Amino acid sequence: MRKPGGDLERHTLDLNDPFFSMQVFSVLENNGKMDPEKLDDYIARDGYKALRKALTMSARRYARRCWPAACVAAAARDSRPA
16 A cells, blocks of 8 residues: 555655755754744744735835736736747
8 A cells, every 4th residue: 555645764864965065944044943832932043034024014005015026927827829
C-alpha cells in the first residue's frame, strides 16, 4: 500500500550541503524563533504589520497603493493569447 504523500524521504534536502551555504532563508527567517501555534509570538515579531497598515489607511490611499499592482497583474494575465 502506498503511503500518503508518496516517498517523501527521497525528496528530503540536506541543509548542510555546500549548495545551501551561501543562501539566506528569508521565508523561514522566523523558523525556530517562535512557536507557530502561539498568535502572541507571531504578533511580537510584527505579524499582521501589513494588515494593520492597510486597515489604518483611508480607502482612497489604500486603492492608490494596493490596486495598481493588482490591475497591472490582471491586465498582463488578460492580454495573454488563449
